[in-house]
Amino acid sequence: MPKPARAVREPVQVYLESADKALLDRLAERTSLSRAELLRRGLRRLAAELEVDGAPGRSLHTLIGALGDGADIPNDLSLRHDEYLYPRLDADVNTTGSD
Amino acid sequence: MSTPPAAIDTGALLALASPRDQFHARAVATARAHLANGGYWVGSVLVLAELHGHLLRWSNPRVAHRVLDAVRRDSAYQWRAVDDALMEAATTNWLLRFSDQRFSLSDAVTCELMSREQLPQVFGFDQDFVIAGFALQE
Numbered sequence: 001m002p003k004p005a006r007a008v009r010e011p012v013q014v015y016l017e018s019a020d021k022a023l024l025d026r027l028a029e030r031t032s033l034s035r036a037e038l039l040r041r042g043l044r045r046l047a048a049e050l051e052v053d054g055a056p057g058r059s060l061h062t063l064i065g066a067l068g069d070g071a072d073i074p075n076d077l078s079l080r081h082d083e084y085l086y087p088r089l090d091a092d093v094n095t096t097g098s099d
Numbered sequence: 100m101s102t103p104p105a106a107i108d109t110g111a112l113l114a115l116a117s118p119r120d121q122f123h124a125r126a127v128a129t130a131r132a133h134l135a136n137g138g139y140w141v142g143s144v145l146v147l148a149e150l151h152g153h154l155l156r157w158s159n160p161r162v163a164h165r166v167l168d169a170v171r172r173d174s175a176y177q178w179r180a181v182d183d184a185l186m187e188a189a190t191t192n193w194l195l196r197f198s199d200q201r202f203s204l205s206d207a208v209t210c211e212l213m214s215r216e217q218l219p220q221v222f223g224f225d226q227d228f229v230i231a232g233f234a235l236q237e
Contacts, residue, residue: 040137041137041138042137044134044137044139044174044175045135045136045137055174056134056139056173056174056175057130057131057134057173057175058169058173058175059166059169059170059172059173059175060115060130060131060134060175062165062166062169062170063112063115063116063166063169063170064115064116064127065116065117065118066116066154066158066162066165066166067113067116067117067118067119067154067157067158067162068118068158069118069119070119070157072157073117073119073120073157074119075117075119075120075121076120076121077110077113077114077117077120077153077157078110078111078113078114078117078120078121078122078123078126078223078224079110079121079122079224079225081109081110081113081149081153081225082201082203082206082225082227084153084156085149085152085153085203086201086203088201
């Protein structure tokens with residue numbers, strides 16, 4: 001089986017005080033995560049907390065509610081999205097949109 | 100502690116987009132909790148294509164483009180390209196293996212990504228993933 005495609009990664013060198021290094025070691029031991037993964041997750045969490053440009057989850061503001069509250073949008077769209085997109089001719093999916 | 104990455108399905112994005120959806124509130128809560136714990140999602144470009152198709156159908160091109168652009172650029176998601184090898188594996192391992200099910204190619208590719216990248220959960224509401232042996236993200 002072919003190996004999965006990996007995203008491009010760039011190395012970053014970080015100097016830590018001994019107390020922070022010990023904290024990182026304890027977190028790695030407690031979570032079984034690599035030190036690099038802990039630093040990545042901490043970075044994302046801080047960016048989300050501070051809501052800086054480029055922070056993970058910035059698109060939620062655009063995505064949430066984007067379809068509006070139109071009566072033609074079915075309330076089971078998330079569950080049956082395949083059926084709405086690829087309906088069978090004999091299906092009972094409401095392909096006209098009203099629910 | 101930190102949340103591991105999860106796969107993402109079109110249904111989760113649509114639940115977020117539609118206030119009328121039965122899973123809208125649950126999807127918003129799940130997404131915010133996942134992000135607050137430093138999590139991110141892995142998906143294929145086929146999911147983006149399905150999302151865009153639904154947005155065109157249920158809204159308009161302006162909204163469809165704006166949402167697609169925002170989601171595509173958001174580092175909360177890692178979008179995987181779909182090449183011949185991935186499509187071949189998705190077809191063999193999921194479409195043919197579950198030939199009695201109406202799995203979409205997009206679902207099959209997501210299943211293959213979950214298998215390859217050892218993603219235990221998918222953010223979605225589609226029971227096809229449960230049938231395939233994966234868990235839905237709570």
